[in-house]
Amino acid sequence: MEKLNPVLHIGWDPRPIGALHRAGAEVTCVVPAKDAPGVRAAGAAAIVVPDPGSVEDILGGLARNSLAPSDFAAVCSANEFYLVQAAAVAEVGGALGAGSTRTLAMRDKFVQKDLLRRAGLRTAGHTLVESLERFDPDTLALPQVIKPLHGAGAMHTVVVRDPEELRDAVAAARQVADGPWLFEDYVPGQEFFVDGVVRDGCVLAFSLSRYFQNMIECHGGGVVAYQTLTESEAPELYAESRTLAESAFKALDFQDGVFHLEVFWDGQEAVFGECAARVGGGRADRVFELTFGINLHDEWALAALDLPSGIQGEPVRSAECFGGLNLQCPQGVVVSVPTLEQTLARPGVVEADIYLVPGAVAPDFNSASHIRSGQAVLTGADLRQVAERVTGLGTWFHDSVEVAPAGG
Ligand SMILES: Nc1ncnc2c1ncn2[C@@H]1O[C@H](COP(=O)(O)OP(=O)(O)OP(=O)(O)O)[C@@H](O)[C@H]1O
Ligand SMILES: [Mg+2]
Incomplete structure (x- = not known):
């Protein structure tokens, strides 16, 4: 493969760095001190900075x-937190980069929605509130969703349905920051996501998945679980979301890269949620690879280096179905945790990671959707079997973790 060297990567994650190496790059990573040993062990150079x-x-x-x-x-x-900085630094040096304006459109929630609404696409109405102290609550029609401009994992993101909830949410948000905050019209419907690859403006791979519960439900004890859907299982949503994605990428001038797009569907109409120019979180990468045999990190690296995609023709889907979930446990101090072997022995489990150790305090799963005590990928013969297995594993793991009351 043609070499494009040397390559500067902002941040550290073994999966994309491995992909850059496979694409022939000599990689230098800009990282905090704690990550430098891992970077060097992976055969990359490390430049250590505070942030x-x-x-x-x-x-x-x-x-x-x-x-x-x-x-x-x-x-x-x-x-995702370093995408814009990497693009800007590339521009400073005249190096190949993703373009700061384009990258910002895939990152900043206000800029993205603004471009989409100007292009006439279906997405929530949005208002920038620069200061909650000066905010007049009577100016917005409820229900609204209040979120940080650069939020992730639904953290500090809440739905407000009446004036009382709005008052309470604004008071809570002010404890986090005075502003700016983004207020969005609430979009009803079930939340789905799409992982895929776009090159030269053409969508080369497109995989639709359903969340078992909308991500915002994580604040009320909801599960973070998902499973892929075949085109025949959701023909209308497949067609609608693909058209929406293609129009959105034109409006956002997003021509090359991998994407993770969220969409709301009320059974009639697909409404654009948001789209990031990165590999999806959780185990979306593994679910995608098991489904299509395509490694999204490799596709990300090839696009970042302006090398041809490895995808040839329409991706061929596995006959098996896949899903994934975040493992949760009861609140308290962990006494005992199922082993990895026990977890892998549960029906349909293909891969798992467990982060909990005895003596640790269980994290607050209600604070954000990426807070988890483990993760797993599962397989099944069809949609129903995967759904049952995902739900079954979540319940089994939760009920198998023994905890003692914190401070007890
Ligand atoms: N306008 C809206 N209407 C209805 N629900 C919404 C709206 N905006 C956000 N949500 C809910 O809140 C969740 C988090 O919001 P959003 O996706 O904007 O932020 P995020 O924290 O960046 O999430 P991610 O982890 O995907 O980066 C969404 O996944 C969805 O469940
Ligand atoms: Mg989101």
Whole structure:
């Protein structure tokens, strides 16, 4: 494969760095001190900075190593929090990058919705509230969703349905930050997501999945679980969401990369939720790879290096169905946890990771959708079997973790 070297990657994750290596890149990562040993063990160079999310820190780290952005052929990141910084640093150095304006459109919730609404696409009406202290609650029609501009995992994101809920939510949000906050019209319907690949503006791979519960339900004890859907299981939504995605990518000028798109569906109409230019969270990458034999991290790296996609023709779907979930446990101090072997022995479990250890305090699963005590990928013969197995594993794991009351 053609080499495009050297490559600067902002942040560290073994999966995209492995993909860059497979694409022939010599990689330098800008990372905090804790990540440097892992980076070096993976065969990449590390530049240590206090905060890789700061452009000043990135430029300073490079300068301390007698380097500049122009010393790299490409600057990229697979970490959603560093995408815009990587694109900006690429522009500073005249290196290959994703383009800061384009990247911002795939990152900033206000900018994205603004571009989509200007293009006439279906997405929530949105209002930027610069300061909650000066905010007049009577200006917005309820229900609304209040969220941080750069939120992730539904953290600090709430639905308000009446004036009392609005007052309480604004008071709680002010404890986090005065502003700016994004207020969106509430979109009814069930939430789905799409993982895929776009190159030269054409969608090369497109996989629709359903969430068992909308992500925002995580605040009320909801589960974070998902499963892929074949086209014949959701023909209308497949067609609607693909058209919506293609129109959205044109409006956002998103031509090349991998994407994770969220969509609401009320049975009639698909409404664009949001779209990120990155591999989906949780185990969406493994579910996609098991379903189509395509590694999304490889596709991300090929796009970042402007090399041809490895996808040839329409991806061929496995005869099996797949799903995944975040494992949760009761609140308290963990006394005992099922082993990995026990978890892998449950029906349909293909892969699992368990992060809980005895003595740890169970995390607050209600705070954000990415808070978990483990993750698993499951397979089944059809939609119903995968759904049963995913739900069954979640219940079994939860009920098998023994906890003692915290502080007891
Ligand atoms: N306008 C809306 N109407 C209805 N539900 C919404 C709306 N906006 C957000 N939500 C709910 O809140 C969740 C989190 O919101 P959003 O996806 O905007 O932020 P996020 O925290 O960035 O999530 P992610 O982890 O996908 O990056 C959504 O997945 C959805 O369940
Ligand atoms: Mg989201």
